[in-house]
Amino acid sequence: MNLYELTIHEAHDLLRRKEISAVDLTRSVLDRIREIDFRVGAYITVTEETALSQAAAADHAVGEGRIGPLTGIPLAVKDLICTRGLRTTCASKILENFVPPYDAGVIEALKAEGAVIVGKVNMDEFAMGSSTENSAMGITRNPWDLSRTPGGSSGGSAAAVAADMCLGALGSDTGGSIRQPASHCGVVGLKPTYGRVSRYGLVAFASSLDQIGPLTKDVTDCALVLSAISGHDRRDSTSVPRPVPDYIEALRPDIAGIRIGLPREYHSAEGLSPEVSSIIRGAVEILEGMGAQCVEISLPHTPHAVAVYYLIAPSEASSNLARYDGVKYGFRDRDRGDLLEMYRGTRSRGFGPEVQRRIILGTYALSAGYYDAYYGKASQVRTLIVADFRKAFETCDVILSPVAPTPAFPIGEKMDDPLTMYLSDIFTLSANLAGIPGMSVPCGFSAEGLPIGLQLMGNHFDEETLLRVGYAFEQATEVHLRKPVLP
Amino acid sequence: MKITKEEVLHVANLARLDMDDDAVEKFSEQIGTILSYMDSLNQVETEGVPPTSHAISLNNAFREDEEKDSLERGAALANAPEQEDGCFVVPRIVG
Numbered sequence: 001m002n003l004y005e006l007t008i009h010e011a012h013d014l015l016r017r018k019e020i021s022a023v024d025l026t027r028s029v030l031d032r033i034r035e036i037d038f039r040v041g042a043y044i045t046v047t048e049e050t051a052l053s054q055a056a057a058a059d060h061a062v063g064e065g066r067i068g069p070l071t072g073i074p075l076a077v078k079d080l081i082c083t084r085g086l087r088t089t090c091a092s093k094i095l096e097n098f099v100p101p102y103d104a105g106v107i108e109a110l111k112a113e114g115a116v117i118v119g120k121v122n123m124d125e126f127a128m129g130s131s132t133e134n135s136a137m138g139i140t141r142n143p144w145d146l147s148r149t150p151g152g153s154s155g156g157s158a159a160a161v162a163a164d165m166c167l168g169a170l171g172s173d174t175g176g177s178i179r180q181p182a183s184h185c186g187v188v189g190l191k192p193t194y195g196r197v198s199r200y201g202l203v204a205f206a207s208s209l210d211q212i213g214p215l216t217k218d219v220t221d222c223a224l225v226l227s228a229i230s231g232h233d234r235r236d237s238t239s240v241p242r243p244v245p246d247y248i249e250a251l252r253p254d255i256a257g258i259r260i261g262l263p264r265e266y267h268s269a270e271g272l273s274p275e276v277s278s279i280i281r282g283a284v285e286i287l288e289g290m291g292a293q294c295v296e297i298s299l300p301h302t303p304h305a306v307a308v309y310y311l312i313a314p315s316e317a318s319s320n321l322a323r324y325d326g327v328k329y330g331f332r333d334r335d336r337g338d339l340l341e342m343y344r345g346t347r348s349r350g351f352g353p354e355v356q357r358r359i360i361l362g363t364y365a366l367s368a369g370y371y372d373a374y375y376g377k378a379s380q381v382r383t384l385i386v387a388d389f390r391k392a393f394e395t396c397d398v399i400l401s402p403v404a405p406t407p408a409f410p411i412g413e414k415m416d417d418p419l420t421m422y423l424s425d426i427f428t429l430s431a432n433l434a435g436i437p438g439m440s441v442p443c444g445f446s447a448e449g450l451p452i453g454l455q456l457m458g459n460h461f462d463e464e465t466l467l468r469v470g471y472a473f474e475q476a477t478e479v480h481l482r483k484p485v486l487p
Numbered sequence: 488m489k490i491t492k493e494e495v496l497h498v499a500n501l502a503r504l505d506m507d508d509d510a511v512e513k514f515s516e517q518i519g520t521i522l523s524y525m526d527s528l529n530q531v532e533t534e535g536v537p538p539t540s541h542a543i544s545l546n547n548a549f550r551e552d553e554e555k556d557s558l559e560r561g562a563a564l565a566n567a568p569e570q571e572d573g574c575f576v577v578p579r580i581v582g
Contacts, residue, residue: 101562195543208541237548238541307525318502325503327575329566339578340503348505356504360495361518363502377528379538384531386542419521435542460543 003028004164005483008073008221011167015062015072022062022072026055026116029074033118033165036486041140042150042160044079045087046119054116061114069224071114076166078157079120079137080127081212082201083107086117090203091135092125094324094331094350104201105233106170106212113228118166121156125352126321127177127205129153130421131414134354139411142185143484144450148408151181157215158185162484168216168225172202174209175309176403176428179440179455182215183403186442186451186482188222188470189215193461194435195240197226198233206316207238209309209432218480219441219471223247226463242461250464253475256291258465260284261396265302269426271405276452279444280402283454286476287400287469295396299388302430304381309429310422311365311378317355318362324350357418382433389434389457398465399457401427403440407450427455437463441470442479451479489519 003025006014014020030048037043051074058072077083080090082100084107089095103111110117124134132140132155140155142148143163150159154171158181161169171178173191182189190213197212204210214225227248232241262284267277288294326332326346333345351359365374392399405424414421431438437460440453454473456466474480495515499506506514560573569576 098566101558101565193543194541195545234548234550238543238545240543240545301531304528304531307528310521311525311528322502326568327577330568332568334568337578339580342578343503344505347503351504356510357514357517359502359504360498360514361521364490364494364498364518364522367498367501374522374525376538377531377533378525379540380533380536381528381531382539382542383536384533386539418517419524422521433542 004032006167007217008070008167008224011073012069016067018062022055022058022116023052025072026051026074026118029118029166036163037165039141039146039486040143040159040163041138042121042156042163042165043076043119044089044091044122044137044156047086047117051116051118058114058116068113070110070228072116073167074116074118075110076119076121076157076160076169077107077117078123078154078169078171080123080172080203081107081170082203083117083120086120088120088203089137090126091123091137092351092355093136096136096331098329100201102201105198105235106229107201109229121160121169123156124153125355126203126317127153127172127174128317128354128358130176130180130425132156133411133415134352136352141411142408143486144186145408146487147410148450149184149411151184151404151408153177154215155181158182158187158189161185161187161215161217163486164483168214168221170212171215172210172212173432174205175313175432176425178213178215179428179438179453180404180425182440183453184408184451186484187215187217188219188439188441189213190222190226190439190463190466191431191437192226192230192463193437195238196461196463197229198236198239200233200235204320206313207320208316209313219467219474220251223251223467245464247464247467250467251471252468253472255287255469255472258292258398258469259396260287260292260294261297261392261399262294263297263299263302263392263399263401265299266401266427269405271423272402273406275446276402276406279452280454283443283473284400287473290472290476297392297396297399299392299430301381301384301388305385305430305433306423306426308378308381308385309425309433310361311374312382314358314362315365315375316362318359318366321355321359354418385430386434389436393459398469401455401457403427403453403455407446407448407452431457436460437466439466439470441473443473444479445482489522490515
């Protein structure tokens with residue numbers, strides 16, 4: 001077996017027993033990137049030199065008996081999480097040469113554990129998209145079928161994990177950007193509860209919805225990375241001061257009596273492919289066979305989630321992205337003499353089409369005369385969506401649904417039709433609007449051999465139940481063991 | 488059309504974006520389609536429903552007002568497209 005194929009917990013066991021070194025492990029991953037990434041395009045920046053020195057430091061620590069679950073583990077980081085001294089582009093021309101002067105809270109946490117950062121991975125520009133096609137740094141391809149997208153916006157993170165170009169990765173999820181690419185690439189992805197993980201140093205897209213989370217090869221690794229990055233951070237005032245439970249403790253393949261809610265509206269949603277639907281039903285039967293109890297629930301405002309999300313997220317984005325003015329950092333259009341002209345030139349040439357579309361949409365929804373009809377109305381319906389979930393969790397412990405209505409779609413298919421692209425996010429958006437955790441776990445393959453994930457959503461701060469059910473499912477099947485074969 | 492070309496230009500101006508005729512044409516059509524879809528929200532009765540801005544209700548995150556080190560000036564300026572004498576340089580504003 002090649003070292004790059006290891007999961008985090010397998011590599012940790014070998015490191016702890018000193019059967020392998022972190023330097024060998026990191027070299028193996030770097031070689032793998034060199035060998036195949038020109039086909040996949042997951043990485044924007046590979047940090048060979050610093051990764052090897054971090055690995056050497058990890059080996060030194062292990063030699064002194066200091067080893068944590070992530071010590072010496074090569075990880076990839078989505079390119080919108082600030083890394084000190086390491087270019088962080090957000091896959092945008094406007095931040096092409098931005099080198100952050102500080103580390104994000106989650107990066108500090110990974111470094112404190114002795115993890116190795118092998119590079120920064122591709123995404124839709126400013127995390128706006130569901131296919132990683134909206135990147136100024138080039139597209140990423142799905143390792144399972146190179147003619148298809150990996151999903152998005154954390155498509156680089158998901159593709160890198162699926163193709164063994166890292167042992168695990170960090171992504172961010174504003175409306176499904178961890179879960180949907182995880183589903184399309186056959187890996188595990190978890191969006192934590194809003195406030196569970198610090199957003200300090202995460203470049204803001206929609207501040208009331210953004211969360212950082214792990215993408216990994218299995219559920220155990222997901223629990224390990226989640227443990228490392230969770231917790232309160234005073235520098236993010238929406239971070240919640242609440243103790244972090246032992247997520248590894250939650251990994252028990254015992255789900256007898258757990259009540260799994262099946263939302264009527266999701267399973268009959270328009271656009272849901274019959275193939276995805278039947279694979280999800282099969283997964284439900286497996287869980288029932290293990291003693292879980294299924295209950296039908298209703299989330300009546302589900303049909304409005306897309307409209308609510310695509311008003312709130314662009315509104316917040318239009319405000320957050322006002323900071324890119326060509327003055328403090330990033331690209332500046334030097335051809336314009338006047339200040340106002342310089343702003344306009346910088347922003348028009350620096351932002352790609354999808355980002356501009358959302359800025360326009362958000363600015364419109366917030367503008368005088370339209371605020372109440374659009375942003376105000378959406379914020380009220382958001383309250384009803386939150387209430388739907390509160391009610392649902394009175395009768396179930398976890399909600400199960402598809403992640404995406406179809407398997408990964410072909411590159412280019414939806415690029416000229418933004419609304420159709422937005423509608424494909426129907427199953428994932430609500431968790432962000434309600435602030436609840438959601439996880440994608442591989443649960444099967446389409447007839448064409450494309451991976452399909454199932455989504456588990458839990459109550460606020462109940463990541464443990466998601467991990468427990470996800471782990472039980474994983475133990476009962478072998479779906480997560482299948483790997484893409486790259487041509 | 489849900490949003491006119493003039494409105495797209497007006498909003499683009501508010502957002503400090505330039506837009507040529509082709510872009511105005513494309514954006515007014517696409518955003519028009521998106522806004523028509525958003526109209527479905529009008530079917531939802533929201534009389535008396537308070538808005539949600541954050542799903543996790545939080546109290547204000549107070550902290551002591553203590554003096555602390557901040558980002559060093561050189562580091563803060565390091566990414567500036569143009570700097571001089573420890574300041575950001577912008578195009579001339581007053582004549």
